[in-house]
Amino acid sequence: MLVLRTPDNELIVNHALMSAGFVPHHFIGTTELLDLPEDDDDDSGLSTQIDSLQADYLFTANGTPLTPLQLGQSLGSIAPGGVITAKIVSPVIVSSTTGSPNMATTGPMDSQTYTFRVDAPLVVRVNGFDMPEAASFPGTGFNGAEFEFLMNGVDTSINSTYTYSNKLGKTWFTVNGMGHVMLLSAPAPGDNVAIITITDSANAREPIDYRFTPKLWMRTTGINTTGATLDDARTTCNALGGGYRLAYYTEVSSSLPTELDSAYSPGRSATRMALWDNWGALTSAAYPSSGITPTANGLRGRMPLIV
Known part of the structure; x- marks a missing residue:
């Protein structure tokens, strides 16, 4: 032979x-x-x-x-x-x-x-931005946040040749047969470790365990008026209870306010522990299941974030 x-x-x-x-x-x-x-x-x-x-x-x-x-x-x-x-x-x-x-x-x-x-690098695509595989992403989360794997590092064209399983059986996120992940709800304290096992159906690659651990979970106040004040946000936040508080600015973005572009999208990062760094501009188009509603300028939901 x-x-x-x-x-x-x-x-x-x-x-x-x-x-x-x-x-x-x-x-x-x-x-x-x-x-x-x-x-x-x-x-x-x-x-x-x-x-x-x-x-x-x-x-x-x-x-x-x-x-x-x-x-x-x-x-x-x-x-x-x-x-x-x-x-x-x-x-x-x-x-x-x-x-x-x-x-x-x-x-x-x-x-x-x-x-x-x-060989091709596993890439994570989030809101139009591609990140190299990073075990720490996402470090933040919110209801309706979503991302997808690019198994060839470019697009989703070969994603169906892999299977994706929720290894630990967590109920606060889902992953479908095309490698699309959606965060559904805040994990219970101590239950925020997730592992997605990615298996090559052609048996031509070793299985990959993709691990992520959201440590900050954000949600909106539900206030969607331009006249809402900080006191309005505090009142809504306090009424929620359950350990929620107003988010610190640095938990929302690692950029200074003057550095943000018109789409409220600072430098994107898989590893920084800040909402916009992870997820980009929060729009209803980017995250249709999040409940975020657009403002008049169409950039993002005008709702103070709390964690």
Whole structure:
């Protein structure tokens, strides 16, 4: 049996991640697992090698055979995060140091079919902003907040090739079959650790445990008038009880008020413990299940936040 190696001459490990920079035509076919043939006149010094001029490299990306042009392109440009199958079919040249003739070519032989994923960073998309995988996101939360995973680091086109499960069975959030997460309600004290297990249905990548722990939970006062005062917010907040208080400014944004842009969206961050940094501009369009209503300028719900 023939063997297919990576372009850097490493053995391919089935169901592993493969560098996005690898090019299919740069993979290396060898005969290292091929039993050396024997002939009737006991020729010695037998050796084998692939007939590289006749070799066929058979690659598919997400089930579709690669074209000759694609065989010369990087895997990351062809199918970022995608499932690749690969095998080589080739005649084998057999040679010996004694006897005559001392070289012959076999019929086509093939390797096993290898299956692997093209490496791609797991990205979290939140309100139009893409964040690299960060175990601390989100550190804040509110009813109706939502985000989604991009399993190829670019879009959701291969999300359905994974399954997503609520590992700890928490009831304060949901995750659907496309990797879309929604926060439903404030977790009970001590119950704010969540783990989403992401499993590759093609078994070409190890499962990922995505962990997040919201430590600040915000909600609106329900006041949606431009004339609402700080005292109005305090009154509403105190009436809620349950440990709620008015949020500190730094819990809402890490930017100074003068640094906020017109959309109330400061520098976005997965790790800073501030509402706008995590979630961006709070609009009914971005978070339709949150109960936030737009103001006349359409930027955000004019409702003081409390935590």
